[in-house]
Amino acid sequence: MVLQRRLEYGFNGYQAPAMPRASRSTRRRAKFHRAEDNQKCAFDLLATVAGKLLQEKEDPTLSSDTSSEKDQCGFVKGCQNANKPTKSELSDERSCDKKSFSYPSQTNDKNCCLKEFPNFAIDGHAGIASTVTSSSSVERLSEEKLVDGNRHFNMENVTSEVKLYSSDYSKGSHFKLDGDTSKGKDELHKFGSGIDMCSSENLLDENPPALISLGGNAKLSGYTDRIPLSKGCDYVPVVRDDDENSSGCIHPINTKTKSCRPKTCIGDNRISKRLASNFRKVAEKPKDDTRSNSDGDWKRTYHSKRNCNKHPNSQMNIPFKKRKFYYSSVSNNNGFIRSSGIYYSPENCMNQDACGSPPRMHKDPGISSLEACHHQTLRCRGSQVKLRIKSFRVPELFIEVPETATIGSLKRTVMDAVTAVLGGELHIGVFLQGKKVRDDSKTLLQTGISNYNQMDALGFTLEPNSSQSLPIVCAAHCSRPSADITQPVIRYPSSPAVIHQKIQGNSDMSSEHQVTILGSHFESDHDSAPSPINISVDNGMKDSKELVAVLEMDKEELAMVPVLHKPKRSEVVQRRIRRPFSVDEVEALVQAVEKLGTGRWRDVKICAFDNAKHRTYVDLKDKWKTLVHTARISPQQRRGEPVPQELLDRVLVAHSFWSQQQTKQQHKPHRESGHVDGSVLVSDFCY
DNA sequence: TTTAGGG
DNA sequence: CCCTAAA
Numbered sequence: 001m002v003l004q005r006r007l008e009y010g011f012n013g014y015q016a017p018a019m020p021r022a023s024r025s026t027r028r029r030a031k032f033h034r035a036e037d038n039q040k041c042a043f044d045l046l047a048t049v050a051g052k053l054l055q056e057k058e059d060p061t062l063s064s065d066t067s068s069e070k071d072q073c074g075f076v077k078g079c080q081n082a083n084k085p086t087k088s089e090l091s092d093e094r095s096c097d098k099k100s101f102s103y104p105s106q107t108n109d110k111n112c113c114l115k116e117f118p119n120f121a122i123d124g125h126a127g128i129a130s131t132v133t134s135s136s137s138v139e140r141l142s143e144e145k146l147v148d149g150n151r152h153f154n155m156e157n158v159t160s161e162v163k164l165y166s167s168d169y170s171k172g173s174h175f176k177l178d179g180d181t182s183k184g185k186d187e188l189h190k191f192g193s194g195i196d197m198c199s200s201e202n203l204l205d206e207n208p209p210a211l212i213s214l215g216g217n218a219k220l221s222g223y224t225d226r227i228p229l230s231k232g233c234d235y236v237p238v239v240r241d242d243d244e245n246s247s248g249c250i251h252p253i254n255t256k257t258k259s260c261r262p263k264t265c266i267g268d269n270r271i272s273k274r275l276a277s278n279f280r281k282v283a284e285k286p287k288d289d290t291r292s293n294s295d296g297d298w299k300r301t302y303h304s305k306r307n308c309n310k311h312p313n314s315q316m317n318i319p320f321k322k323r324k325f326y327y328s329s330v331s332n333n334n335g336f337i338r339s340s341g342i343y344y345s346p347e348n349c350m351n352q353d354a355c356g357s358p359p360r361m362h363k364d365p366g367i368s369s370l371e372a373c374h375h376q377t378l379r380c381r382g383s384q385v386k387l388r389i390k391s392f393r394v395p396e397l398f399i400e401v402p403e404t405a406t407i408g409s410l411k412r413t414v415m416d417a418v419t420a421v422l423g424g425e426l427h428i429g430v431f432l433q434g435k436k437v438r439d440d441s442k443t444l445l446q447t448g449i450s451n452y453n454q455m456d457a458l459g460f461t462l463e464p465n466s467s468q469s470l471p472i473v474c475a476a477h478c479s480r481p482s483a484d485i486t487q488p489v490i491r492y493p494s495s496p497a498v499i500h501q502k503i504q505g506n507s508d509m510s511s512e513h514q515v516t517i518l519g520s521h522f523e524s525d526h527d528s529a530p531s532p533i534n535i536s537v538d539n540g541m542k543d544s545k546e547l548v549a550v551l552e553m554d555k556e557e558l559a560m561v562p563v564l565h566k567p568k569r570s571e572v573v574q575r576r577i578r579r580p581f582s583v584d585e586v587e588a589l590v591q592a593v594e595k596l597g598t599g600r601w602r603d604v605k606i607c608a609f610d611n612a613k614h615r616t617y618v619d620l621k622d623k624w625k626t627l628v629h630t631a632r633i634s635p636q637q638r639r640g641e642p643v644p645q646e647l648l649d650r651v652l653v654a655h656s657f658w659s660q661q662q663t664k665q666q667h668k669p670h671r672e673s674g675h676v677d678g679s680v681l682v683s684d685f686c687y
Numbered sequence: 688t689t690t691a692g693g694g
Numbered sequence: 695c696c697c698t699a700a701a
Contacts, residue, residue: 575695
């Protein structure tokens with residue numbers, strides 16, 4: 001149920017200047033200290049999406065697993081004498097535990113309603129409006145779209161636009177890319193800035209979307225760096241998606257501040273800081289695997305997960321990744337940005353006849369690939385082909401935020417959306433005469449690119465990586481029967497059925513026209529590395545998610561081909577979903593700790609949570625920590641599902657007891673691991 | 688890998 | 695829950 005009316009912002013692609021990624025440390029600072037910081041990166045955004053979605057979409061398998069009942073007494077008896085069990089003893093414990101105690105079933109099943117949360121759709125249709133949203137949102141969005149002729153908002157940077165849709169007629173909103181002319185030329189040379197999303201009211205009438213001009217370098221408030229933006233922006237009219245059927249995939253984003261979030265929201269802003277380490281660890285945490293496994297064999301699950309990680313489908317569950325961009329560019333007198341580290345190697349084409357290998361991109365790791373040049377030029381100088389990218393277009397984006405959202409959060413959301421698009425791993429597609437050139441082994445000459453007369457027919461596209469960029473959350477088509485809660489129910493729409501899109505060609509500068517200008521109608525590339533955001537468009541234009549590079553002839557400029565820094569796949573990670581312990585789980589934990597004591601979390605895990613794949617011994621340790629804390633605070637201060645006081649009392653007793661035991665053993669290091677004391681005392685806990 | 692403890 | 699030093 002929609003609790004709030006939301007503003008929905010449609011972002012058509014806009015000129016993509018270098019979109020920086022704040023350093024990790026910066027992000028962390030920003031997250032912790034500046035809630036309104038516009039540097040909040042897209043990772044947070046996506047992580048929030050993922051987390052929210054996951055939370056809302058509990059594992060149906062676990063949720064439905066209500067058959068098991070635990071035999072508390074059996075559990076205790078089985079472990080009664082296992083105060084300090086050896087490995088073999090633990091094996092015995094396990095067997096007895098399994099027989100007598102079953103991991104409490106999940107009870108916190110939740111519906112999959114996502115519409116309460118702001119929906120955020122990143123739709124990579126280059127120049128074509130599209131909507132990716134939940135069905136519920138779609139309805140609302142569609143209604144508003146159909147009725148709302150005003151409130152559109154265009155944010156354009158060269159060939160881009162940002163549209164804002166709102167059902168609220170009383171207000172107007174718009175964004176603008178704030179050209180920062182206050183900075184000197186030196187600033188123009190810097191990369192790493194953002195876009196200043198300014199908002200004002202009553203600026204829009206019922207006509208057309210406000211178009212925002214750009215000049216100089218746009219900035220995003222809060223950014224310390226500047227991105228030089230190309231001048232001479234041209235505008236693209238709003239092209240809206242009026243397809244009521246636009247549904248299937250949603251990208252919920254919680255843009256609220258922490259205080260505004262639903263209590264169960266887990267999409268906290270701490271996500272990104274853990275990305276790096278998670279990237280490293282995701283594959284080495286077998287017990288982190290919470291994938292539901294009917295046979296309870298976590299090892300098998302572990303292996304399957306490992307294998308799954310190598311599988312494309314698995315990668316598609318990875319919603320975001322750590323990205324690092326380096327910017328080192330200079331702008332020439334023409335205002336173009338030159339990336340000296342990326343260029344077509346002349347040697348590859350000097351001797352085209354003998355050049356059996358395709359032109360290779362030489363990439364300086366220190367050079368950003370997002371340096372969208374003002375113009376992309378391809379020309380032939382003898383046998384040497386030089387290219388320059390004129391501009392990249394950011395696919396249109398649709399976001400949805402509550403009306404109560406702050407301007408700052410709105411800015412941040414927009415920034416995140418843009419960053420998410422630009423930060424994804426991209427591939428380069430080459431189009432010639434409207435046909436996609438698929439054979440990488442062909443030479444330019446063989447392909448015809450070296451033909452000067454056909455230069456106008458050459459086009460480049462930035463194609464989001466199918467496994468990483470632009471994660472789209474699919475709410476309506478999540479077909480994972482044994483969905484692992486920790487494995488985000490996130491997928492990239494690879495089927496046209498997932499996302500519907502229409503082109504509203506009501507303007508002379510529609511996206512279609514732009515594409516026409518590019519000299520190509522884009523052929524579908526479904527058969528080759530299906531783009532995660534392939535959109536079915538009824539005009540034949542496909543791969544609309546691609547960022548389009550405009551080619552222009554330029555006889556002066558050095559060839560430059562922007563290329564995105566390719567993040568390592570191993571950096572992809574997803575924060576585990578928060579799954580509060582149920583009372584049954586707490587009870588199981590308490591019993592296990594009563595028996596085994598604190599400090600033996602692995603044993604506790606094996607003993608009481610062996611079948612709970614998503615509970616690691618670290619989790620259990622953490623839970624015990626919180627339980628002790630909870631037991632010590634007043635009931636009024638406690639949050640979440642109330643834990644029976646009886647359990648909390650036991651927690652305190654067990655905790656004090658085992659703390660005492662630890663102290664004793666520290667004073668008696670010579671003593672055996674406490675079998676005698678333990679068994680005697682532990683028996684007190686076995687009622 | 689586990690434990691322990693801070694974040 | 696995450697992260698990580700230390701064992």
